[in-house]
Every structure is written in C-alpha cells, then in structure tokens.
Amino acid sequence: MTRKTELTLVGLGFTAEESNKIVENSIIRFYPRNSVILSPPFTGESVFIIIEGGVQVLAINSENEEVTIAHYKNGEYFVGIEFSDIPNTTLVRAIEPSRLLELRMNWLKTLLPQASASVKQVAENMFKGLEKQGAKLSEAIQQKQAITDILRAISTSPSDLNLLLTAVVENAANLCDANDAGIMQVDNDHLVMVAKYGPSQLWPIGWKRKISRDWVTGRTVVDCKSIHILDLQAESSEFPEGAGYAKKYGHRTVYTVPLTREGVAIGAILIRRFKVAPVTEKQRDLLRTFSDQVTIAIENVRLFNEINEKSIQLKEQSGELAQWNDKLEFRVAEQVAQLEQFAKLEHELKVASDIQKSMLPRTIPEFEGYEIYANMIPAKTVGGDFYDFIPLSDDSLAIAIGDVADKGFPAALFMAMVRSFLRAETHHGVSPKKVLEGVNNHLLELNDKDIFVTILLGILNNKTKQFTYTRAGHELPVLVDFKGSVKQLHKGKGQALGVFDKLTLDEEHFNLSDKSMMVLYTDGITDAINGDNQMFGLQGLLHTVSDMPQQSVGCVCEELFRAVNKHQSHLPQYDDMTVIAVKAVGV
Known part of the structure; x- marks a missing residue:
C-alpha cells in the first residue's frame, strides 16, 4: 500500500490496519486524462475512492450535449448514478491522470457485521454521503436541464415570449420547492403580472399595481435587488399590505429577484411558499440565472419587433x-x-454603422507640412454628417465636411449619395465653387424629399500655404495661431445644396502657416444643449481650442468632444458631431 493510499483511507476515518485490509480486498486502477471511468448502465456494485487526480460527472441530454454537473478530487468518493425520472444519462470522466481505489459494496457490507464501531461509523458516513451525493447530482441535473431548455427556447422562438415565460415560472416553482411563481414586468410606473404558475388566486395574469417600496416586488424593482422574506405574515410593520395578502391567501416565505437591463430593473421574478422555509443559496442562484434568461428573452422580443x-x-x-x-x-x-x-x-x-463608416475615409492622409485629424460621432448609430479628403496632386489636397439636414437612416443614405457626387465632381484645377455647383445640379435632379445638405469644401496647397474654400451654408472655419489667438474670418455668401436652382456662393481663402491651426466642424458641436437648455455655442468651441494651441490635432478634436459631452451632462446627444483639425507643422 502506498503512502498516498494510506493517507487517503485514514483521511476517511479508517485505521492503518483497516486500510490495509481494504486495499487487500480492492482494486487500484489508473485512468489517463479524458478516459471514461463509468458510463451507463450503472450497477452500483462499487464505490470509487480517489487516491490522486480528479474526475468530473457529466450529464448528457437528448441532443447528446455534455454538461458538467460535479467535480471530485483527492480523498473524495463516488458511485455511478442513473436517474430514471430525468431525460439525461450521466458518465464519469478523468479530468487529469488519476489513480482510484475500487471498493466492492458487497464486500464492505459483508465486513460491517464483524467490524469495529469506528469502521461501521465510517461506512455509515460513506453510505449517507453517497445518498446526499445522488440527491445533489439529481438536483443539479434538473436545474441544468431547465436552464438548457429555456436557453434553447430563447434561441429557437425569440418572438414567443409567453411560451418562454410560462416555462420559466413552472421551472422556478418546481425546482425551488415553491407553491406559486410569477413574473412581473414594468409598464411605465406600474408592474404587470405577465406569467404565473401555481394554485394561488392572488394576482392573476394581467393584474397591475403601481410601483413602490410598500410591497415586496415593488421594492425589488425600486431598489433593483433581491428580497428574501422568511415569513411575510409576520412582516406587518414593514409590509402591512403584503402581510394582509399573505394571511388571506396563505403564503409565508417570499423571494423576489429583479430583471435588470443595463443596471435598471425592468421587472421581477417572485416565488411564494405556503410554509416557512428559507430559500437556499442554490435556489437563489438558479432564480438569478432565470432572471438573466428572462431579461434576454424580453430584450430579444423588443429587438425583434x-x-x-x-x-x-x-x-x-x-x-x-x-x-x-x-x-x-x-x-x-x-x-x-x-x-x-x-x-x-x-x-x-x-451593419448599418459599418456601411456608413465604409463611406468615410479609412485613413487620414499624410500631407507634407501639415498634421491632420478627423472624427465623426453620429447621434444615432448612423447619421448624416460626413467628411472626406481627396488628393488632387502632390501639393494639393481637397478637404470637405458636410451636414445633411436629417438624422438616422435617411440622412446616412443621402450623405452617401452626396459624397459620391462630391468625389465625381472634384478634380485638379476645378475650383471648390464649381465643384459644389455641380453637386447641387445632381441633387436637384434626384432629391424629391426636400432634404438638403450644408458643405464646406476647400483646397489646401502646401506650396503656397493657402486654403481656398467655398461654404455652402456651412459653419465658418476657425483659425487659431500658435499662441491660441482666434482669427475672425469673413462670412461670405453661401447657400445649402439641394434647394436652389441658382446658387449664390463665394470663394474665400486664407493662409495656414506658422504653426497655425484650422478647425472645421458641424453644428452638432455648437448646438449641443445642457439641462438648462443652454447651447455649447461657438464660444464654447473657441474657448476649448484656444486653450490647446500647442497640442496635437488629435488631442484638440477629442478634447472638444469631451467638452461637449461634459456640457450635455446626462442628456442624450441630439445631433451628429464632426470635427476636422489641420495644423501647419513645417517641413
């Protein structure tokens, strides 16, 4: 007998002499990793004691899927267990190289009549342990089967919420030893019973009640946490109305779990017992799992619709x-x-967002003598803002920024069309004004929905350091020198595209050199409002960029987005936000 074998048996309560006798009448077997130790049918003739290594108990359902339900390690023991009332089979597998002592149950039972009191006690403890082991495994298999069935229902019938909720409350009641189970869902400031299982006449399906902390399920939703009441009939001071209902309808122990989405309760699962019996930790874990699954199902139906x-x-x-x-x-x-x-x-x-992103430049171009950065954050997943960079020659780069007068899918689609026209019309030697006039003609032919777009298109020349631009109803550029001083630019004439047959457009220009920086933006930046209905405004933009004359253009743009988000505080973003920054850095 090895030292490990002796220590294992002594650890179970046998003496060294008894351990030797057990080893003489047992078989020690070695199992490589992943080898099957036991599989159906199980005879129950032997108990296996783990000398070294470890094993896992697996449940195999009707779809031949394996689910781990238990692990056993050095010094623990097990037998093969088959459950006639559960649609599963089980097997035991080594999870690492393992050495097991196989002890025949008949020999052990034969030994007991003449065995010492201590051996009888150890054997009795082993038999009781095996009974408990079987009960725990049966419970674990039932719970995992219920979870698997519910997950399968979610994946195969994402729109049939009633069927799924009914299955959840039935499993919750049966597996948690409850007389009654229900699911309530938030409807504005009320909770509505949407699924129910059990004989209690209290709160039928469709019953509605105002959310408050005065009743158990209402408090669960308000506080967004589980509540365990051992005897609701005795909680008259904390829940006077609930205690009254409990006395009238007979329920005692109550447990509620919130259904949460992004930290907010959208409903709750509740179970009730007609006796005072605490809900175990395993049952609480199971109900929390059911809560997660119900939340997924509700969210799936919402998304499906x-x-x-x-x-x-x-x-x-x-x-x-x-x-x-x-x-x-x-x-x-x-x-x-x-x-x-x-x-x-x-x-x-x-997918829609990816489409729009594919319409924007994949990379920011490198342009000699200048540092360039751009970013766009849509108010929705997709939006109507855009920007583009079109290389014209080694020393010329066209820069465009636009804002479609709409949001969401229509704006994104219109934006894509505008960008296509803009690229088709922009060529070396063609002025920004001529380009925008051409784009306008295309839009007038196709646009029958009165959607228009503002655009600023300019050509930057790294030889002359001059930026020549035309502004079609768009915001003026902001020019900041290396000390942080802001230069006011002339506001020429410029009408939005897609509205007028004859456009009035001016062409302007300025020098972008000596470490100066140009910022182009859409009105989603300046029009962002806070809780007091105050706009971020041009002053907010100027204050932010003038404080960062020495920073990189990437830092300037992202700081501008952070400043706008801080200004909006908890309010949602109302409009798309786009910023382009170009700084002269020299050669």
Missing part, C-alpha cells in the same frame, strides 16, 4: 433608392436582406 418595424420602413424606402449608384444600392439591398433574417437589433445597427 423593432427590427420588423425597421424592415417595413426600409422596404417602403427601397423604391426611392432606384437611381442611386450601383455600389450603394448593392450594399443597402444586402443589409435589408440581412435585417429581415436576424432577430437582434444590435446586429442590424452594427
């Missing part, structure tokens, strides 16, 4: 896209087809 609505909207708009360029038409059609197939709004919005 939103996707259907957006799919309908996109179908209605598809007829208006017939004359757009082939590339955009292909991408939009591809995304519409995907949106009709997916059941999650996040996926749909991510």
